[in-house]
Amino acid sequence: MCSGSVGFEREETMAYEPVRWGILSTARVNRHFIPAAQRSLKVELVGVASRRRDRGLAYAAEWRIPRSYESYEALLADRAIEAVYVSVPNSLHCEWAIRAAAAGKHVLCEKPLGRDPGAVAAAFDQAHEAGTLLMEAFMWRHTPQTRALKQLLEEGHIGTLRLIRACFSFQVDAANIRLRPDLDGGSLMDIGCYCVNAFRLIAGEPTLVFGQQWTGATNTDAAFTASLRFAGNVLGLFDCGIALVKRDELEAIGSHGALFLDDPWHCRTPVIELRKDGSVERRVLDPANPYQLEIENFSDAIRGEAVPLLGRDDAVGQARVIQALFESAASGRALPL
Ligand SMILES: NC(=O)c1ccc[n+]([C@@H]2O[C@H](COP(=O)([O-])OP(=O)(O)OC[C@H]3O[C@@H](n4cnc5c(N)ncnc54)[C@H](OP(=O)(O)O)[C@@H]3O)[C@@H](O)[C@H]2O)c1
Numbered sequence: 001m002c003s004g005s006v007g008f009e010r011e012e013t014m015a016y017e018p019v020r021w022g023i024l025s026t027a028r029v030n031r032h033f034i035p036a037a038q039r040s041l042k043v044e045l046v047g048v049a050s051r052r053r054d055r056g057l058a059y060a061a062e063w064r065i066p067r068s069y070e071s072y073e074a075l076l077a078d079r080a081i082e083a084v085y086v087s088v089p090n091s092l093h094c095e096w097a098i099r100a101a102a103a104g105k106h107v108l109c110e111k112p113l114g115r116d117p118g119a120v121a122a123a124f125d126q127a128h129e130a131g132t133l134l135m136e137a138f139m140w141r142h143t144p145q146t147r148a149l150k151q152l153l154e155e156g157h158i159g160t161l162r163l164i165r166a167c168f169s170f171q172v173d174a175a176n177i178r179l180r181p182d183l184d185g186g187s188l189m190d191i192g193c194y195c196v197n198a199f200r201l202i203a204g205e206p207t208l209v210f211g212q213q214w215t216g217a218t219n220t221d222a223a224f225t226a227s228l229r230f231a232g233n234v235l236g237l238f239d240c241g242i243a244l245v246k247r248d249e250l251e252a253i254g255s256h257g258a259l260f261l262d263d264p265w266h267c268r269t270p271v272i273e274l275r276k277d278g279s280v281e282r283r284v285l286d287p288a289n290p291y292q293l294e295i296e297n298f299s300d301a302i303r304g305e306a307v308p309l310l311g312r313d314d315a316v317g318q319a320r321v322i323q324a325l326f327e328s329a330a331s332g333r334a335l336p337l
Pocket residue numbers: 024025026027028029030032049050051052055056087088089090092110111112137138139176177183189190
């Protein structure tokens with residue numbers, strides 16, 4: 001797998017024919033995807049589709065994308081496109097992942113793929129039947145910082161893992177899709193899913209979850225807190241919010257030390273602090289563009305030169321925990337898994 005770096009030089013060498021990509025929607029998140037795709041020699045960004053023809057045309061011109069389509073269906077019908085990036089609102093992820101796979105496209109779908117494990121599994125079933133690949137787009141997982149965290153844990157720097165702590169919050173404006181329950185908005189789906197993803201990476205699948213939410217004016221969870229238990233008596237605590245001050249942290253706490261990440265999800269300033277015996281050792285890592293690493297991992301996989309970093313089990317397990325947390329918050333009870 002090739003690593004992109006911030007500074008953003010195009011790669012010097014090219015091992016295979018670039019994968020021809022299209023984008024479903026003109027979402028804001030595309031501003032991360034498009035430059036990373038255009039910078040990579042493993043990718044040819046061919047087209048973008050919008051529900052509105054005029055919007056698609058203007059967007060393609062603004063971002064220098066060769067083709068625009070008047071509908072998502074039209075993009076999926078274009079045989080020139082091999083892979084699609086699905087950046088529609090959360091509630092539509094599985095539907096469009098399935099429709100894209102049925103059209104023979106490989107699919108990189110924005111996180112979270114879904115909150116219903118059955119629907120997520122159905123999307124992977126469709127990809128399997130079509131002989132295509134599907135990956136949930138947790139870009140933070142592709143970074144050197146995340147790999148280094150895992151390695152430091154495996155090397156035993158903090159002794160026995162006891163507790164994991166994370167947070168992710170910010171403020172959204174009134175028109176944001178994150179405030180729309182019909183589009184599966186809310187803080188757990190939008191950003192709490194990163195905390196769930198990190199806990200599962202570090203400690204495996206939880207055995208018990210307890211969630212609480214503060215439901216805001218639009219009936220989405222404006223803030224969510226979660227307490228989880230994992231095998232080996234490892235405990236996890238996270239909070240997330242879309243009506244809170246901006247915060248993002250991840251900490252793995254052990255019997256003899258703690259690993260602290262101040263920027264775990266975007267990895268713009270990758271540093272891992274090892275806090276131990278009253279001192280702090282800082283591991284400074286090279287910056288890398290998470291989106292480019294993700295696109296290149298998936299493009300490599302399409303060309304048979306890698307496996308997708310995140311597969312079916314990861315995405316279904318992710319949905320299973322999110323679903324259980326929502327059920328727990330609704331019932332007021334802890335839920336064994
Ligand atoms: N990985 C990351 O770093 C990251 C960051 C931010 C967001 N995300 C994820 O990316 C996805 C999009 O988030 P965003 O904030 O970029 O969204 P956004 O700006 O609101 O855009 C969503 C797009 O979806 C399309 N769409 C299709 N059906 C829609 C509907 N019924 N209502 C509204 N829009 C609809 C629209 O494009 P057209 O009108 O052109 O069809 C719209 O531009 C979410 O799943 C989110 O979780 C990921």
